Amino acid sequence: MTSANLLALHALRCIGFAALSRVSEATGLSEADTESELIDLAAAGLVQYVPGDFGAWGLTEAGRAADAERISGELDTAGTRPVVAKAYDAFLVLNPELLDLCTAWQMRPVGGVPTWNDHTDSAYDSRVLDRFADLDQRLQDACAELWAAMLRFGRYRLRLTDALTRARAGALDYVTDNMSSYHIVWFQLHEDLLATLGIPRPDPGHR
Amino acid sequence: MTWIHPIHAGLTEPASVLGSKGYGLVVLRRLGLPVPPGFIIGTGACRAFLRDGRLPDGLDAELAAAVSGLETATERRLGGPERPLVVSVRSGGGVSMPGMMSTVLNVGLTAGATAALAAETGDRHFALDSRFRFLSGFAAAVLGVPPDILDAARQVAGSDGESGLADAIRAVEELVHRRSGAPVPDDPVRQVELAVRAVFASWDTPRATTYRTLHDIPHDLGTAVTVQAMVFGNRDDRSGSGVAFSRDPNTGERAPFGEVLFGRQGEDVVSGTSLTRPLPELAGREPQVWAGLPAALDRLERHYRDACHVEFTFEAGELWLLQVRPGGLAGRAAVRVAVDLADEGLISRREALLRVTPPQLRHVRTPRMGTAEPGDVLTRGLGACPGVATGRVATTADRAVRMAAGGPVILVRPHTSPLDMHGLAAAAGVVTARGGPVSHAAVVARAMGKPAVVGAADLTVDVAAARVSAGGRTIAEGTLITIDGTGGQVVLGDHPAVPAAPDRHLHRLLDWADEVSGGGSHRDQEERLAAAHAALAG
Incomplete structure (x- = not known):
């Protein structure tokens, strides 16, 4: 531990x-x-x-x-590198979806043009949150082994669940807008996976 | 059952069958514009594939016949030892879902075909570059290898020369073998089939499903697949790719606008990973290509009676159009285009009013940067959070926090991580070299309401020396810049936001609205336009 x-x-x-x-x-x-x-x-x-x-x-x-x-x-020491590597791989598949969803939460097309989501259309917001819940479930499934193998990663499960629960209860800033929001916790999980595996963020530049 | 339709001017199938991309290619052909030969697998085949989990009966034979027709038309042979046929396999449903589905380019480049292409062109580097692109695209689309993993594999290979490319090819081949337990098939027909299946399957990925759920697009439409002979923007230094607009999407002004990337394929333009050049640079380097574009756009505008943009590739000085899209302009540009089109007699005033929706007028009020001297433009990226911000350049989050005590700063970073959050909080705006409008940096900037420009591909940030370079120019930390989070411009100096008014095009449109509705101009703009829409509907 x-x-x-x-x-x-x-x-x-x-x-x-x-x-x-x-x-x-x-x-x-x-x-x-x-x-x-x-x-x-x-x-x-x-x-x-x-x-x-x-x-x-x-x-x-x-x-x-x-x-x-x-x-x-x-x-x-713990022999957990393969578990983390596998979770990172699964995470990378889900990460674009999370970014799509955050963007859909913040902006929504009006006449084909992205416009600030003013959160007056609760039907739209709940559709987005339903997709967040679906994504969250898939992340939980993909990372179940990681949460179990390393307690410090299991903390993300709690923090993500907490953010989503609050957002669904009406605290809309828990989606992207505060420092405990779903996006911020996810972003930190991304950084943690990179840091743990010693992978630098890909540098900009050209092949 | 006819699943496959060769692209020709007489094709009468609707966009619901051909996909809007495929349908646009037929329009281009009808207008006599240059489109690479190819064929379209209709959306029905995709629906059957998704329903039954296998390609529908008869598709095999039709595919073989269509490929054979393409071989005849191009005098090339798929996987052939001389003049190999190489194809693009693109997705495209009846309703646009940009970036959500798969596309595989350079299909058919087996090891043998790559050698044949090198022999035919006398350019081994080009052939290897194309083979590398095929393998990367195949790994991503067919095997679902995430882009970060591919990037890591190709970065290991390093250098850009022939040996570097050979290393990169080997790295991706090994990656594919490791992850899928089998090599990329060296059978070109099998490559095409797998690419087609991958495009079909990409209709049902969670990303695409989410996109449809959020945008009220039915889940049962399926995507078409467009298969065309490749035209190679990476062929030589007289080749390239780009996107061209018939009117400036920022202002609506009727002037050639767009970007071009010399020596590269189109995916590099769209992905924002490479340095594009303003479209007019074509004039000096490829005058014929340059002359062909406005002529084509003009014809397209008259057909669609709307502003249009095209994706194009030129190979060895010859222009090809790969996609056309009408409309899609926002804010002031949408208003100006509607008014100008009415003045030009392409549409009626009534139609001009209907082209602009009342909520779109909100974009007209988004603050935009004043016009800058071309010499002041440092770089351009993608606008990720609207608004204009001016401040001194800071290259790390820590310095942004420290400098912010003395006035507004703009945080300029290669990319952002959670370690930059306090810098973002302190800054008035943010610029990143990497990433798109759908990136962590963009999401955070929007959450904080900070104007943001992302994916400024030619930007390098030298943290150690505390300076940034772009467009052949280097500026020190502390230099004053202004950014526009709508248009993506990054400009030297202070260029305050222009108040949204007065806009003579908007005034004219609203005058027309009042004439139609019989209302007065004391109401707010959205109400005036909405009243006209109501009157026109009634």
Whole structure:
């Protein structure tokens, strides 16, 4: 099982610069425990707190390198690399669908032209949310093995389900618009799969 | 049962059978415009395939006959040891579902046909490039290999030369073998059949199903398949691909507009992964191709009585049209085109009013950037979130946050990841080199309401040196730029958004609306147009 220390470090690797509450949400640890780990990590020079109005925690360069090494070591020790690789493969098939759905949630064609979805047509919105639910089910099926093999990945299952449940209950900002939204959690899962497998995001440029 | 229809001017089947792309090709042929020879497998065959899980009886024989007809027409032979026939296999239903279904290009390029193509053209690089494109397209469409995985395989191969291409081909061949347990078939007839099946099957992928659900398109229509002799935009330096509009889709002005990509096939234009050039650059390099396009667009406008755009390829200086679409303009451009077409006598004023829907007028009010000097344009990408923003360039999220304390910044990134979120939050707008309007960056920008330009393909971001380059120019971090998240322009300096009014075309259209409805001009614009629509309907 991933140590609390690595959980906190790796959360910052996947969610970016974030306030304590968001790190805590990503790790599933209490805020007090998360803060304690972050302070230890800061003492080791792996993370830093940037104060200010939007005070937040972020990785240092050393922290990024340490995370890559420790996460990769964890995979090898636990022998879970094939499970993660398989889940990443399935994820890549589903990712374009998620992006289609987020776009359909935000924009909808009027006379053939994409226009902001003003969310006044609840029938349209519920059709989109039905497709989100369908996609979510397929992600859950494809990743069931991953959730079970690595507890820290299982956290995404809870966070995605939570976002979708809230959105379907009427909190529409949980689809794309807040930092706990379905899209943001999915985006972090994407980053986590890449980071865990040590795959850089493909560079722009030409063959 | 006749499943297959050769493309010719006398073909009378409707778009519901031929698909709108196939139907457009027949229109092009009727107007005497250059269309590569080919045939269309109607939507009925797709419906039968999806119902029964196999190709319908008789399709095999018809396919063989159609291919043989194409061999005769082109004096080429599929998989032949000399003059090999290479085909494109494209999807296209009666209702457009852009990007949702599969297409496989360069089909028939077996190892032997590739060698034959190299011998015929004396250009091994070109033949290998085409073979590589075939394998990638086949892996994606037939075997469902995700693009990221293909990108990774081809990046391993690296260099662009012949040996790099050979490496890339090997990498994709191995990838296919590993994932499917079998190599890509080296039988050209089998390649065509598998490509056709893949296109049919792509009708029922979850993405396509979702698209239809959200856009009220029935699920039982099926797609047609258009099979044509390939024309090669990657043939030589007198070849290329592009898209051309009869009127500027940003303004509606009647002027040649579009983009061209020299030495590449059309998928590179559409995918936004390569650097396209403004269409008028054709004038100097390929004057005949350049002259052919406005002539063709003019004929098409008169046929459709609407603005049109075409996808084209030119091979060794010869122009071919691969697709035509009428309409599809937004906002001010839609208004201006409707008014201009009425003035030109192509449509009546009544029709001009009906061409613009009241909600479309909302787009007219979207702020757009003022006209910039051509020399000020740094690059162009795809508009992903409407609006105009001006600010200083920041190349990392951290710097964006720091610089934002001193005034607005534009975050300019190769792509975005969750690690850029705080930079996006701090920035007034965002530009990315990679990605399309359907990417994480675009979704996040829209969620935050930040103007965004994505897929600015010629943009390179040098984070270490804190500078960005595009269009042969390099600017330092901190340089002031303006971006337009509708048109996708990235311009040096401060170019404030133009207030939506006054637009003389809009005023004229609304005057016509008032004449029709008998109403006054004190109401809001949408009401005035809606009243005219009601009067015309009644």
